[in-house]
Amino acid sequence: MGAMNEKVYQLVDENYGFVFEPELVEEIARIGNFQRIKAGMVLMDVGEAFVGMPLLLSGALKIIRENHDGDEILLYYLERGDTCAMSFSCCMGDKKSKVRAVAEEDSEIVMIPVEYMDQWLSKYGSWKSYVFESLQVRMDEFIESIDSIAFLRMDERLLKYLRDKARVVSDPVLHMTHQEIAYDLNTSRVVVSRLMKKLENAGYVKAGRNQLEVLKL
DNA sequence: ACATTAAGTGATT
């Protein structure tokens, strides 16, 4: 095993060693496609065919839904140990992605080719459990996203967004503009600015230009 | 000093 594979093996073992049996960890490290993704890079875009299933080793990806008019809205984040359930259903059905995946920060993933995703289901019990559990967790995330969009007022959505964001980058200080936040929430910058002012007055955040700190996590 | 970009605000729908 080369130096590169050894490193990938360690990463996989660190993040998935407690979920997968040793043989599977070894196989993932051997056949998986290790990739480093720079922050902001688009890993998958709407309409693209899936090549495999990404397992997050470090960093975070944000999953965005985009409609035909180019309006977009943040669905949820993928963090280490997570995988994209969407990719599973899509790969199995040979469908195209309905979402966009963008690296929220510098991330490392290992991509599992389609062929293996299928054959491992019968070969490894831990793989099967993991896939089904991921599907379930992601389904819960979906419901949460829908609740957030449908039932929460914009100010609550904003606060939830800021807290989620602070969590995935593991830093209460966020470097972003009101406009960028507005894109993720599919609202206008003016609305974000107004609500941000309210949150600031209520002591939830401390805001500055291009920067804000989430105070009550 | 000037241009550009981010953020704040009143008024209207």
Next chain:
DNA sequence: AATCACTTAATGT
């Protein structure tokens, strides 16, 4: 909550 129109503030050249 969205949009417009405008102001103010911060930052880059």
